Amino acid sequence: MEKIFSHPESLRDVSTHYCPGCGHGISHRLVAEIVDELGIREKVIGIAPVGCAVIAYDYWDFDCCEAAHGRACAVATAIKRVRPQNIVFTYQGDGDLAAIGTNETIHAANRGENFTVVFINNAIYGMTGGQLAPTTLVGQKASTALKGRTVKEHGHPLKISEILASLPAVKYVERVSLHSPSEVLKAKKALKQAFTNQIQGAGFSLVEILSPCATYWGMPPKDALDWIRDVMAKEFPLGRIK
Amino acid sequence: MKVKNKKTTEKVLMAGNEAIAEAAFQAGCFFYAGYPITPQNELIAYLSWRLPEAGRVFVQAESELAAINMVFGASAAGARSMTSSSSPGVSLKQEGISYIAGARLPAVIVNIMRGGPGLGNIAPSQSDYFQSTRGGGHGDYHCLVFAPSGVQEAFDLTISAFDLADIYRVPAMILGDGMLGQMMEPITVRQPVQRKTDKPWALTGCAGRTPNVAKSFFLAEGALEKNNLILQETYQEIRKKEQRFETFLTDDAAIILVAYGTMARFAKAAVKQLRKASKKAGLIRPISLWPFPDQAFSAAKKSKTFLVVEMSYGQMLEDVKLAINGRAKVEFLGRSGGGIPTEEEIIKKVKALL
Numbered sequence: 001m002e003k004i005f006s007h008p009e010s011l012r013d014v015s016t017h018y019c020p021g022c023g024h025g026i027s028h029r030l031v032a033e034i035v036d037e038l039g040i041r042e043k044v045i046g047i048a049p050v051g052c053a054v055i056a057y058d059y060w061d062f063d064c065c066e067a068a069h070g071r072a073c074a075v076a077t078a079i080k081r082v083r084p085q086n087i088v089f090t091y092q093g094d095g096d097l098a099a100i101g102t103n104e105t106i107h108a109a110n111r112g113e114n115f116t117v118v119f120i121n122n123a124i125y126g127m128t129g130g131q132l133a134p135t136t137l138v139g140q141k142a143s144t145a146l147k148g149r150t151v152k153e154h155g156h157p158l159k160i161s162e163i164l165a166s167l168p169a170v171k172y173v174e175r176v177s178l179h180s181p182s183e184v185l186k187a188k189k190a191l192k193q194a195f196t197n198q199i200q201g202a203g204f205s206l207v208e209i210l211s212p213c214a215t216y217w218g219m220p221p222k223d224a225l226d227w228i229r230d231v232m233a234k235e236f237p238l239g240r241i242k
Numbered sequence: 243m244k245v246k247n248k249k250t251t252e253k254v255l256m257a258g259n260e261a262i263a264e265a266a267f268q269a270g271c272f273f274y275a276g277y278p279i280t281p282q283n284e285l286i287a288y289l290s291w292r293l294p295e296a297g298r299v300f301v302q303a304e305s306e307l308a309a310i311n312m313v314f315g316a317s318a319a320g321a322r323s324m325t326s327s328s329s330p331g332v333s334l335k336q337e338g339i340s341y342i343a344g345a346r347l348p349a350v351i352v353n354i355m356r357g358g359p360g361l362g363n364i365a366p367s368q369s370d371y372f373q374s375t376r377g378g379g380h381g382d383y384h385c386l387v388f389a390p391s392g393v394q395e396a397f398d399l400t401i402s403a404f405d406l407a408d409i410y411r412v413p414a415m416i417l418g419d420g421m422l423g424q425m426m427e428p429i430t431v432r433q434p435v436q437r438k439t440d441k442p443w444a445l446t447g448c449a450g451r452t453p454n455v456a457k458s459f460f461l462a463e464g465a466l467e468k469n470n471l472i473l474q475e476t477y478q479e480i481r482k483k484e485q486r487f488e489t490f491l492t493d494d495a496a497i498i499l500v501a502y503g504t505m506a507r508f509a510k511a512a513v514k515q516l517r518k519a520s521k522k523a524g525l526i527r528p529i530s531l532w533p534f535p536d537q538a539f540s541a542a543k544k545s546k547t548f549l550v551v552e553m554s555y556g557q558m559l560e561d562v563k564l565a566i567n568g569r570a571k572v573e574f575l576g577r578s579g580g581g582i583p584t585e586e587e588i589i590k591k592v593k594a595l596l
Contacts (some may be wrong), residue, residue: 104307226389
């Protein structure tokens with residue numbers, strides 16, 4: 001009998017620390033499945049962020065590196081330049097990639113560094129307790145914006161993927177979502193493209209994943225998925241950006 | 243200046259910044275990232291051609307933060323790595339240095355000090371002593387800190403810094419000042435026997451082994467304390483084995499001057515003048531600032547007076563007082579912000595104390 005489905009080799013068989021309804025578990029698994037399918041487990045080096053996914057290396061069963069908050073693209077730049085034969089990716093949340101790490105992100109992208117970025121956008125700071133993120137929607141409440149984001153005080157949600165897509169050296173940018181099984185499959189396809197680009201030496205590739213944070217959105221997990229579909233994806237349109 | 247395949251006995255004229263850069267190359271530095279800042283710009287410019295022509299990696303980073311975190315990544319991947327800057331830039335790097343220390347990664351950081359606080363000025367200074375020797379960033383850690391007083395010594399200590407950083411898995415710092423970085427002296431460019439250190443912890447891909455993780459994050463109960471105790475054991479070993487200093491005419495000295503780096507050159511000149519005038523002066527020159535060379539002071543028991551001379555308002559002074567521990571008088575002469583205690587000022591101060 002042909003085996004058509006199993007637990008990914010690149011994902012440890014352990015429980016995660018994530019909240020019920022969190023998207024990180026799905027994204028971790030997608031990365032692990034792709035690493036297995038591309039046969040790169042022994043070559044891959046993942047860069048874990050600071051934020052909810054800080055211990056992603058406890059779940060992935062391959063080499064991983066810590067990065068200080070926001071510095072993952074700087075760390076990845078060096079690892080990939082020193083060891084171009086390896087497959088290098090960063091896994092970063094919105095605060096990490098688009099607030100404290102905006103500089104590192106934009107400059108690595110502008111240099112056309114040949115690594116892959118998995119960007120988890122859940123429009124909130126999770127680990128520290130629901131503070132305003134650069135991607136928080138207008139009107140969305142946060143522990144540091146109790147009445148919700150206002151354009152006057154906080155500006156508009158930062159569309160970092162669109163900014164990055166404007167840079168000539170950026171090869172590939174796609175925004176995907178985890179709000180339904182079919183969207184998860186699309187997310188996997190985009191991630192696989194982003195890793196394949198690196199294997200082919202094509203340059204900087206980024207996949208932005210709209211991911212639920214039921215806890216700090218203050219809604220049940222299913223409502224959080226619907227909110228991505230009905231609200232968040234209106235502000236952050238899905239599909240290939242570049 | 244290009245230095246290629248020079249015979250080891252041949253002298254070349256180099257500025258301190260260039261000598262440190264060439265030493266890094268000779269020590270097998272494979273990765274450098276830096277950001278321009280005066281007065282260390284010759285160093286970054288030198289490596290921008292020196293490393294790539296040998297197939298190694300040079301990155302002009304977008305910031306000091308990026309540069310030190312690139313060094314974190316390169317070092318985690320097993321490469322000998324370095325960054326350099328001057329005082330304000332090194333302040334920015336402190337976050338990354340703390341992570342490097344916590345993750346037990348080797349790295350070499352060069353600080354060609356300028357005046358502070360704040361943007362200060364670009365004149366030579368020694369006012370980053372506290373920052374360099376006390377860790378500098380958050381957490382309980384130390385950098386190995388070497389303070390060369392001349393260009394040849396800057397070259398030699400840079401090579402040692404790479405070796406020792408690998409052996410102890412700690413960040414090592416070369417602490418110079420704008421004077422050392424800019425001044426030119428003839429030096430011998432030696433090609434060292436590279437001390438290879440196994441790096442089984444390096445991130446190379448997990449082929450044939452269990453996965454490695456480079457990290458300074460230890461959330462489980464007791465895990466961080468355990469990692470910190472490993473660091474402390476390492477620091478104890480470094481304190482025992484790596485104290486470096488020079489003594490000059492200390493055996494019969496009634497007064498011993500204490501100075502490091504370029505300041506020690508002024509102090510030594512003053513000692514020579516004082517000896518000509520039959521004044522029994524000597525000099526202790528700490529070469530390793532951390533570990534501080536307490537051994538030099540326990541050997542100098544006869545002198546009843548020590549005079550610490552710094553281009554600061556008294557930072558190393560505290561370590562000298564700790565080393566003397568009350569058994570002799572410890573006096574101080576220092577200027578900062580562009581002012582340098584002159585030979586004449588030192589002589590005048592010594593004569594007043596004798």
